Amino acid sequence: MRCEEFLRVMDEDGPVQSGDAGAHLASCPACRRAFEEFLSVRREFRAMSDGETPADLHGLIMARVRAEPESGSRRAGRFPWFRAAWAGPIAAVVLFAVLGGWAVFHEIRPFRKMPPPPAPPIARPAPQALAKAEAPRGARADLGRPSAQGMNESRPREVAPAARPAEPPEAGLAAPVPLEGGPFPTAGESRQSAPAGAEGPLAQSVPMASAAPHNPTQLEQEEDAAQGIFYVLCSLQSEDNGSPIVVSLPATAAPPSDTRWWVVVKRNGGIQITDARGQTLADPQGGIESVLAPLHPPPGRYRLQRANG
Amino acid sequence: MPVTVRDADGRDVLRFREGDESAFEALVLRHERQLYQIALRMLGSREDAMEAVQETFLRIFRSLKDFRGNAAFRTWAVGILLNLCRSRIVSTRERMRRREMALVKVDDEGEMSAIDPPDQRPDPEAAALGGELRQALERALGQVSPEHREILILREIQGMEYEELGQALGCAHGTVKSRLCRARQALREALEGVWP
Numbered sequence: 360m361r362c363e364e365f366l367r368v369m370d371e372d373g374p375v376q377s378g379d380a381g382a383h384l385a386s387c388p389a390c391r392r393a394f395e396e397f398l399s400v401r402r403e404f405r406a407m408s409d410g411e412t413p414a415d416l417h418g419l420i421m422a423r424v425r426a427e428p429e430s431g432s433r434r435a436g437r438f439p440w441f442r443a444a445w446a447g448p449i450a451a452v453v454l455f456a457v458l459g460g461w462a463v464f465h466e467i468r469p470f471r472k473m474p475p476p477p478a479p480p481i482a483r484p485a486p487q488a489l490a491k492a493e494a495p496r497g498a499r500a501d502l503g504r505p506s507a508q509g510m511n512e513s514r515p516r517e518v519a520p521a522a523r524p525a526e527p528p529e530a531g532l533a534a535p536v537p538l539e540g541g542p543f544p545t546a547g548e549s550r551q552s553a554p555a556g557a558e559g560p561l562a563q564s565v566p567m568a569s570a571a572p573h574n575p576t577q578l579e580q581e582e583d584a585a586q587g588i589f590y591v592l593c594s595l596q597s598e599d600n601g602s603p604i605v606v607s608l609p610a611t612a613a614p615p616s617d618t619r620w621w622v623v624v625k626r627n628g629g630i631q632i633t634d635a636r637g638q639t640l641a642d643p644q645g646g647i648e649s650v651l652a653p654l655h656p657p658p659g660r661y662r663l664q665r666a667n668g
Numbered sequence: 669m670p671v672t673v674r675d676a677d678g679r680d681v682l683r684f685r686e687g688d689e690s691a692f693e694a695l696v697l698r699h700e701r702q703l704y705q706i707a708l709r710m711l712g713s714r715e716d717a718m719e720a721v722q723e724t725f726l727r728i729f730r731s732l733k734d735f736r737g738n739a740a741f742r743t744w745a746v747g748i749l750l751n752l753c754r755s756r757i758v759s760t761r762e763r764m765r766r767r768e769m770a771l772v773k774v775d776d777e778g779e780m781s782a783i784d785p786p787d788q789r790p791d792p793e794a795a796a797l798g799g800e801l802r803q804a805l806e807r808a809l810g811q812v813s814p815e816h817r818e819i820l821i822l823r824e825i826q827g828m829e830y831e832e833l834g835q836a837l838g839c840a841h842g843t844v845k846s847r848l849c850r851a852r853q854a855l856r857e858a859l860e861g862v863w864p
Contacts, residue, residue, distance in 0.1 A: 370849040400855075403801045404824035410708065412701045416718055420696050420725045427729060 365390050374398060592666040595622065595651070597659055604656060605666060612646025613665060620663040622647065624656050632663075677741035684732060692732070696725055699742060702826060703749050709821045710753040711760075712810055720756060724749045739835040746828075746836045750818055757814050808858035816851035823848055 360383040368380050374397055376384060384391055589610035596603035614620045620640065623631040630648050632640040642648050647663070677698070683691035703724055707717035727748050735744060809817050822828045822836060833844045 367849060370852040371845045397852075399801065400805065400859075401824055403805055404820075405827065407709070407802060407805070408702075408705055408825045408827070410705050412704050413714065413718060416704060416721065417696060417700055419718065420700060420722050421693060423722050423726050424692065424696075424729045427726060 362387060362390050366393060369394065369397060374401070593663055594666050595656070595661045595663050597657075597661055599659075604654065604661075606650050606654070608650055609644070609646045612643045612650075614663055616665055618664065622651070622661045622663045624651070624658050624661065626658045628652060628655075675740070678737060681732060681735060681737070681741060692729060695728070695741065699745055700725070702742070703745060706746065706821055706826065707749060707753060709806075709809060709825060710750070710814070710818060711756060716756060716760075720749060720752045723752055727752075740832070743828075743832050743835045746822065746826075747838065750836065753818070754814060804859060805855075808855055811858045812851065812854045815847070816854045819844070819847050820851045820855060 360379040362383075365380055365383045365387070368375055374394060375381075384394055590607045591610050591613045593606050593608050593613050594603040595606055619635055621633045621635075621637075623633070625631065630642065630651060632642055632647060634640055677695060680691040680694045680698075684695070700721060703721045704717055707720040707724075708714065711717050711720060724745065728745060735741070739747075809820065812820070819833065819837065822833055828836065830841055830844050833848075834841050837844065837847075839847070
């Protein structure tokens with residue numbers, strides 16, 4: 360073994376004294392000296408490991424550790440109930456949020472995708488009657504007009520239910536629905552009118568077409584609002600054969616075709632409705648009274664029937 | 669994460685995970701001295717060494733749940749300390765470099781020149797006067813590279829075996845041997861003319 364090799368082995372593996380290294384060490388004074396220096400350095404190095412430790416080191420370490428926020432494992436160990444205690448409320452909040460969002464979504468969605476309501480077939484008066492009719496809330500009256508021509512002209516033009524807006528209304532918006540006693544469609548509105556006097560499909564489409572007054576429930580009112588409320592022109596003529604009053608009544612409040620009702624206007628403005636047999640009828644939704652009230656008809660007994668009836 | 673319970677350290681780690689805070693203090697008591705000695709040799713400053721050891725235990729505290737137990741706790745802790753020391757040495761060296769750049773002198777004619785840094789080599793006469801081997805070694809340790817210094821400290825001062833060295837330094841057995849050989853050669857060169 361050469362000296363370089365011996366020094367390399369010594370530096371790599373430490374003070375090896377076996378095999379070739381031991382034989383070389385015994386025969387080479389230079390390498391023996393290096394070997395002794397190596398051992399001296401090692402002894403001194405090992406003695407250096409006995410150094411003192413600052414007295415405050417331990418306290419400083421523990422102080423910093425205790426100031427540290429608790430680690431996950433330590434927290435779980437000291438407070439095993441911690442996660443379980445929070446898991447329930449957190450899960451409940453998440454579940455509530457999910458279900459709430461689902462409910463809101465499904466509550467709103469039908470309105471967004473609601474098909475456009477059918478255009479209400481509105482019975483509107485003849486243009487002349489319209490031009491002369493002036494009454495709030497859609498009540499159209501023509502006081503003191505001769506009946507024959509006026510009645511003919513004011514025959515309702517009833518729109519077939521099939522007449523619907525060409526374009527569906529914007530999603531989320533309800534189609535314009537005429538209110539009870541509301542305004543008539545204007546001449547500019549594109550609604551197909553049926554021939555004057557033709558009752559046609561309207562008679563079948565009017566929900567209230569029976570002798571018994573129809574008192575719609577709240578739900579039915581909402582359905583009417585969604586589907587449109589139909590109006591028909593009626594004549595209100597005094598018992599003493601005075602000039603008839605032409606009024607537009609909701610179809611649900613108007614008497615059926617070929618039926619005559621009697622309306623007694625009391626002094627206090629109240630009305631009482633009876634059929635031909637004298638049986639008192641209810642005013643469905645107050646439709647007749649609300650139309651007559653602004654007209655202030657004189658107290659008395661009036662015949663009420665459809666204008667074309 | 670399972671921990672191999674093969675020594676007192678392993679048992680303390682398990683106790684700590686179960687919530688026994690005194691187990692961590694037992695680990696500190698068992699290893700703080702050795703870690704401090706390593707840090708002191710690596711950094712050469714008492715304050716820096718104390719700071720490094722505190723930071724080491726703080727990191728151990730934070731990540732003890734991740735300790736797998738593949739290596740001994742001591743090896744794991746030494747590895748953390750060495751990483752901290754390396755970072756501190758790099759930052760200190762950068763600081764020193766900036767400081768040396770600032771150390772310029774201006775002569776009467778306005779010429780600037782660098783101030784010669786003080787010679788930190790040990791006084792040969794003082795070292796030669798018997799019993800100064802430790803001082804010579806400490807100074808020589810300060811002159812070798814941090815890479816050589818750390819393996820000399822772990823092997824020669826702390827007496828760690830090659831396997832432990834490989835785990836603490838994160839290198840293979842052959843690399844440990846070759847690095848140790850170069851470190852000893854560098855130490856011998858640093859001691860040349862000083863000791864013996």
